[in-house]
Amino acid sequence: AQSVTQLDSQVPVFEEAPVELRCNYSSSVSVYLFWYVQYPNQGLQLLLKYLSGSTLVESINGFEAEFNKSQTSFHLRKPSVHISDTAEYFCAVPEGGGADGLTFGKGTHLIIQP
Amino acid sequence: GAVVSQHPSRVICKSGTSVKIECRSLDFQATTMFWYRQFPKQSLMLMATSNEGSKATYEQGVEKDKFLINHASLTLSTLTVTSAHPEDSSFYICSARRPGTGVYEQYFGPGTRLTVT
Secondary structure (H helix, E strand, O other): OOEEEOOOOEEEEEOOOOEEEOOEEEOOOOOOEEEEEEOOOOOEEEEEEEOOOOOEEEOOOOOEEEEEOOOOEEEEEEOOOOHHHOEEEEEEEEEEOOEEEEEEOOOEEEEEEO | OOOEEEEOOEEEEOOOOOEEEEEEEOOOOOOEEEEEEEOOOOOEEEEEEEEOOOOOEEOOOOOOOOEEEEEEEOOEEEEEEOOOOHHHOEEEEEEEOOOOOOOOOOEEOOOEEEEEO
16 A cells, blocks of 8 residues: 655744645555645645656645655645645545545644744 | 535534535536545545445445445535444545546545534
8 A cells, every 4th residue: 555654743934934844655656646735624625746747846826846756755845935825734645556545644734933 | 626515514413323424516526526534633544435326435444334425416425424433533524536637636525523422
């Protein structure tokens, strides 16, 4: 089974500072990687995804993530965060084994401090 | 964007009773929906895959007789927790796959907080 590790349960960052949320995965099959964001009192939303091609993927709100096969990582970064980025961020991979669901990391709570 | 709703958002029930949670895709037809469970400070765990018109596929360790899933239409899947016990207290989240999007792309509902007393 595939798995995802998010080592940081909580990351406090000052507004306009850069941030990196870490995600490592284990997979023995083709790799598809996702970052989902959950704003307070809302459902999870797809932030960005890697399926193939360029290893650097970007979202519309300034986040980016880079697929690094040698380090089995898919870290999420943003050069300058805003208060509105306060949310829970989940890294995910397909379940594998023929299942269509996703396996999620434990999530990282990004806290933006003014 | 695609919208998925869940009802209720919160429910408190007594031990031994059954609770039904609804998951609806509001602006698209979903042939496949998923049910996840999330414990505090932990990740989402896939419970089952719900396919319209057929039986749900349950993940290993999930009791299908306890967590009844019905996907009777292309816009509605229900999860019924039967004979609920305090250990069933959790956050239940559904998601739906929208036709025409990637195989693994899912749209999530806001979740239902179940508390069993």
